[in-house]
Amino acid sequence: MSKPINMRRCVVCRQVRHKSELIRVVKTLSGEISFDETGKIFGRGAYVCKSATCAASLKKRRNFDKVFKTKLPNEFYDKICAAVDIKENNSCK
Numbered sequence: 001m002s003k004p005i006n007m008r009r010c011v012v013c014r015q016v017r018h019k020s021e022l023i024r025v026v027k028t029l030s031g032e033i034s035f036d037e038t039g040k041i042f043g044r045g046a047y048v049c050k051s052a053t054c055a056a057s058l059k060k061r062r063n064f065d066k067v068f069k070t071k072l073p074n075e076f077y078d079k080i081c082a083a084v085d086i087k088e089n090n091s092c093k
Contacts, residue, residue: 008047012054022047055084
């Protein structure tokens with residue numbers, strides 16, 4: 001019996017991708033929003049592609065503000081850009 005394929009949808013481009021190709025951000029029951037590198041933190045999760053275009057668009061449109069129904073600081077979106085490692089391209093600015 002094989003394991004199921006874990007597919008998730010990016011909040012920016014809306015493409016369905018394998019979970020390993022995405023970055024998960026989670027809002028816990030206490031209201032804390034953080035990166036979930038393990039993929040196992042309990043709470044409301046949202047995913048974004050590990051691509052420069054999705055990260056830049058995420059920062060511009062502030063999709064996580066809408067998903068989590070709260071205002072996230074710009075530093076949070078900067079961390080996503082750093083996680084995608086596109087600082088040298090300056091496409092997140």
